[in-house]
Structure formats: C-alpha cells, structure tokens
Amino acid sequence: MNDDSKRGWPLWEVFVRARRGLAHQHVGSLHAPDGTMALRNARDVYTRRGEGVSIWVVPSAAIVANNPDEKDSFFDPAADKVYRHPTFYDVPEGAKHL
Amino acid sequence: MYGNYDTGTAGGSDGPQDQDAQQRFDQLITADQRIEPRDWMPDAYRKTLIRQIAQHAHSEIIGMQPEGNWITRAPSLRRKAILIAKVQDEAGHGLYLYCAAETLGIDREELLDLLHAGKQKYSSIFNYPTLNWADVGAIGWLVDGAAIMNQVPLCRCSYGPYARAMVRICKEESFHQRQGFEILHTLSHGTPDQKAMAQDAVNRYWWPSLMMFGPPDEESSHSAQSTAWGIKRFSNDELRQRFVDMTVAQAEVLGLTVPDEDLRWNAERGHYDFGAIDWDEFARVIRGDGPCNAERLHRRRQAHDDGAWVREAAQAFAEKHATQQEARAS
Numbered sequence: 001m002n003d004d005s006k007r008g009w010p011l012w013e014v015f016v017r018a019r020r021g022l023a024h025q026h027v028g029s030l031h032a033p034d035g036t037m038a039l040r041n042a043r044d045v046y047t048r049r050g051e052g053v054s055i056w057v058v059p060s061a062a063i064v065a066n067n068p069d070e071k072d073s074f075f076d077p078a079a080d081k082v083y084r085h086p087t088f089y090d091v092p093e094g095a096k097h098l
Numbered sequence: 099m100y101g102n103y104d105t106g107t108a109g110g111s112d113g114p115q116d117q118d119a120q121q122r123f124d125q126l127i128t129a130d131q132r133i134e135p136r137d138w139m140p141d142a143y144r145k146t147l148i149r150q151i152a153q154h155a156h157s158e159i160i161g162m163q164p165e166g167n168w169i170t171r172a173p174s175l176r177r178k179a180i181l182i183a184k185v186q187d188e189a190g191h192g193l194y195l196y197c198a199a200e201t202l203g204i205d206r207e208e209l210l211d212l213l214h215a216g217k218q219k220y221s222s223i224f225n226y227p228t229l230n231w232a233d234v235g236a237i238g239w240l241v242d243g244a245a246i247m248n249q250v251p252l253c254r255c256s257y258g259p260y261a262r263a264m265v266r267i268c269k270e271e272s273f274h275q276r277q278g279f280e281i282l283h284t285l286s287h288g289t290p291d292q293k294a295m296a297q298d299a300v301n302r303y304w305w306p307s308l309m310m311f312g313p314p315d316e317e318s319s320h321s322a323q324s325t326a327w328g329i330k331r332f333s334n335d336e337l338r339q340r341f342v343d344m345t346v347a348q349a350e351v352l353g354l355t356v357p358d359e360d361l362r363w364n365a366e367r368g369h370y371d372f373g374a375i376d377w378d379e380f381a382r383v384i385r386g387d388g389p390c391n392a393e394r395l396h397r398r399r400q401a402h403d404d405g406a407w408v409r410e411a412a413q414a415f416a417e418k419h420a421t422q423q424e425a426r427a428s
Contacts, residue, residue, distance in 0.1 A: 009413070011200070028263070029197050031206065033416035045190050048183075049270070068136045069119075 011060040012038040014045075016052035024056050032057075116140075127328050132258040135201040143327055146320075147257050148202050149218070150329065152209045155195035156220035160394050162188045164228040165237060173231060180277050181234065187270050194263040201259045214399050222380065223306050225388030232285055232292075232299035238278015240300070240307040240345065246271050247341045248311065256328030279348065286353045293353070300349070301357040308372075309380045311338040342370050 009031040015024035027046050032038035038057040047055065066074050082088050091098050119138035126133060133139055162185050169185065172178035196206040212218040223241055228234060249271065252264040285296035312318060312334040324330035342361075349356055360373035382388065 028194060028266075029200075030193060033412045034419060036419075037412055037416070045193055048186070048190065065136070068134065069138070 009033050012042070012057045013060050013063065014038075014042040015056040015058065016042075016046055017054035018051060019053055024054065027051075029060060127256055127326075130256075130328065132261065133256055134258045142323075144202050146324065146327070146329065147260065148199055148204055150324075151195055151199040151202075151260055152204075152212070153219050153221075155192050155199060155209065156213045156218060157224065158188050158192035158195060160220045160224045160398060163394055163397055164224055164226070164390075165234055167228050168231060168234050171231070172234075177281070184238070184274055184277065187274065191267045191270070194266055195260075198257075198259040198263045210402065214395070214402065216386070216395060219384065220394075221310060222383040222388060223310050224394060225383050225391045226302070226306050227390050229302075230295055230299065232282065232295040233303070235278045235281030235285065235296065236299035236303040238274050238276075239282055239348070240278075240303045241310070242271055242274040242278060243345060244307045244310040244341055246275060247337050247344075251331035251337075254328075254331060279352070282352050282354065296352070297354050300354050304356050304358070305375060305379075306383075308338055308342070308375055309377075311335070311341065313377065313380070314375075339369055342372050346370055 010033075011029055011031055012035075013029050014027050016027045017024045030038065030041050030045060032041050035057060039055060042055050042057050046052070078084075116138065120140065123133070123137070123139055123143075126137075133143075165181060165188075166185050169178060169181050172181050196209060199209060200206055209218065213220070223244075228237070246268065249264055249268055253261055253268055255261045255264065282296045282300070285292040287293075315321065315333045315335045318334055321330060321333060325333075346356060346361065358373045360371065362371045364371045383391070386392075
C-alpha cells in the first residue's frame with residue numbers, strides 16, 4: 001500500500017493555556033498536514049478533560065534553540081553576577097519593607 | 099497503558115571521542131537528572147528507549163481492539179459512552195508515546211511499519227480474547243491496574259519526554275481502572291449468572307495480568323542495565339508482588355476470588371504468597387501463538403490501510419490551501 005501521503009507531515013509543538021491568567025505551556029507535539037488540522041487534533045489529544053482555554057500550535061521547525069553542548073558557555077554570563085539577586089545585599093537590622 | 103516491556107540491549111562503548119560526553123551523561127544519571135532529546139546519549143541507551151517506548155506505544159493502540167470489540171454491545175448508553183472515551187484515551191496515549199519515541203530520532207511511520215511487519219512487539223495481554231462484557235471490567239481492573247503499577251515509576255524515568263508522557267498517561271489511567279472495577283462490582287452484586295460472568299472473566303485475566311510484569315527477576319537479564327540507566331526503578335517481581343497485595347484486597351470488596359489455590363497471607367513477609375506462573379504460556383503468546391495474535395495484527399494493518407484515504411485527503415487539502423494562499427499573496 002502506498003503510504004507516502006503520511007510521510008513528511010510536519011511536526012507541531014502544542015502549547016495550552018490552562019486557564020485565564022496563566023501563560024501557555026508546552027504540553028507535547030503531534031503531526032498534521034496543516035495548522036488547522038494541527039489545532040483540531042491538539043484539541044482532541046491534549047484537552048479531552050478540559051485542560052485548556054486556549055491552544056497554540058507552532059511548526060517545530062520554526063523553533064530556534066541553543067545547542068545543549070554549549071550549555072555551559074552559553075549561560076556563563078549569568079554565573080558571575082550574584083549582585084542580580086536580592087540576597088547579595090546586606091540589609092541593616094531595623095530596616096523594614098526592603 | 100500497558101506494561102511488560104522488553105528492555106533488551108546492553109550498553110556498549112561509543113568510541114574515545116565520546117568520553118567527555120559519556121562522562122557528562124553518567125553525571126546526569128547519577129544526579130538523578132533527566133536526559134533531554136538533544137543531549138548526547140550512548141547508542142545503547144537510545145536503542146533501548148526506542149524499543150521500550152515503541153513497544154509501549156504499540157500496546158496502547160493494539161489495546162484498543164479487545165475493548166473496542168464491546169462498544170457496540172455495551173449494556174447501556176452510559177457504559178457505551180464511558181467505553182468510547184476509554185478507547186479514545188488509548189489512542190491518545192499511543193500518540194504521546196510515538197511522539198516521545200520520535201524525539202530519539204525515529205519516525206512514527208517507521209515504528210508502525212515495524213509493528214505491522216511483526217518486528218516489534220506489544221504487550222502479550224492483548225492477545226487474549228474479550229469473550230463477554232465482564233471481560234471489559236476485568237481489563238479495566240486487572241490489566242489497567244497492572245499497567246498503572248508498571249507506569250507510575252516510569253514518570254521518574256531518566257528520559258525526559260518519556261517521563262512527561264507517562265505523567266499525562268497515569269493521570270488518565272486511573273479513570274480506566276475505576277470504570278473496570280465498577281463494571282465488575284455491578285455484575286458481582288447482580289444476579290447469580292452475572293456474578294458468575296464476572297468471576298469467569300477474573301479467572302481468565304488473572305494470570306495473564308501477573309505476566310504483564312515480565313519474567314522473574316533471575317531471568318530478566320537486561321533489567322540491571324535499565325536500572326543503572328534510571329529507566330527502570332523497581333524489579334519485575336517487586337511490582338508483581340505489590341500488584342498481588344493490592345488486588346487481592348480489592349477482590350474481597352468485589353466479592354470475587356482470584357484463581358490461585360496457593361494464595362496465602364504470609365505474616366512473616368507481610369505479603370501474599372502466590373502460586374507459580376505458567377511462563378511457558380507467556381513465552382508461547384510472545385512468540386505469536388496466543389489466542390488472538392494473528393487477528394490483532396491483521397486488524398491493525400487493515401485499519402491502517404483503510405485510513406489511507408483520510409491521510410491522503412488531508413494532505414491534498416493542505417496542499418490546495420497552501421497553493422491558494424500563495425496565489426493570494428503574490
């Protein structure tokens with residue numbers, strides 16, 4: 001049987017907003033021929049129990065990510081700036097609401 | 099969601115250039131951290147996971163068949179709606195798992211081809227027939243119960259996408275087990291004939307359910323590697339014992355018995371002792387000589403082929419739509 005029709009369907013990443021006031025969160029992925037089908041399938045697969053009030057589907061190929069092998073050097077600039085954290089500062093006794 | 103995974107393949111050396119990466123991988127595993135898709139991982143780890151996740155995914159979609167068999171004959175609209183929802187869940191579970199497998203660099207189509215060619219396995223439990231309505235109850239209570247026992251520890255599996263899929267699946271699975279328990283409870287508190295039907299289903303599904311935990315520890319040669327990799331958290335026999343202890347107590351609530359003359363509470367161990375499992379039967383069913391192996395695979399191929407036109411139509415529509423949009427844009 002010729003099943004080439006199925007091969008090459010792009011992969012979509014699915015993001016769901018669980019309820020108003022929350023950000024969309026990545027919940028998984030699926031294959032679909034276009035955005036409309038991806039959205040409908042995402043509804044059926046990832047929100048069967050009322051898990052969401054809004055869905056985004058994004059072509060996986062459109063996501064740009066850092067290379068995990070460069071993880072250390074990529075995030076290095078954040079490592080030596082402890083003064084960015086409030087715990088870096090000494091607060092004199094008696095100073096309130098700081 | 100189902101158990102009895104074949105966790106074959108032992109680790110191997112991947113060459114000196116990978117030694118740093120190997121060291122980093124080992125550190126993550128030792129620290130009980132998760133491995134993510136783009137991380138370096140040993141080939142054997144990848145292969146083991148692909149095989150286990152694929153077998154798990156195949157079990158989900160093959161598992162739709164024995165239960166789907168009773169959708170049109172469910173005894174009430176309520177039972178029918180519940181069963182349809184459950185079977186739909188199994189399809190969803192298959193999808194989560196195929197997606198998790200794909201993050202390891204294999205295509206879902208390739209995995210389906212391997213299943214259809216009989217080159218990858220699915221849980222042996224689905225090669226048993228569902229002869230009457232009570233079997234749907236026994237599957238929910240015993241088969242899904244055993245699956246949950248196997249799957250809850252997988253939520254902490256070292257491979258991130260697999261663990262995340264399992265969290266979703268385990269959440270959905272508890273409804274499956276309860277609906278099965280409710281079916282059996284209703285039958286066992288009905289007429290004597292209905293109670294006998296429930297008992298018969300439990301009699302047939304009890305031993306195959308115990309086999310779902312896989313071979314005894316001393317014969318499970320690949321378990322040690324899977325445990326070292328943080329894929330497997332408990333041994334087959336440990337989980338099997340836990341399952342027996344839990345279900346025997348539940349059987350009492352149902353007013354049913356389990357078909358094991360050697361079943362005794364062992365106060366010293368604090369566990370039930372139970373009779374010998376027929377591992378020859380297990381091997382036979384895995385080899386392909388179970389009651390329904392041929393039927394399940396035939397039906398799966400048929401469903402795949404029958405669905406070809408739907409996939410083609412969706413593809414054609416997407417292409418047509420894309421062409422129209424391009425024309426409008428130019």
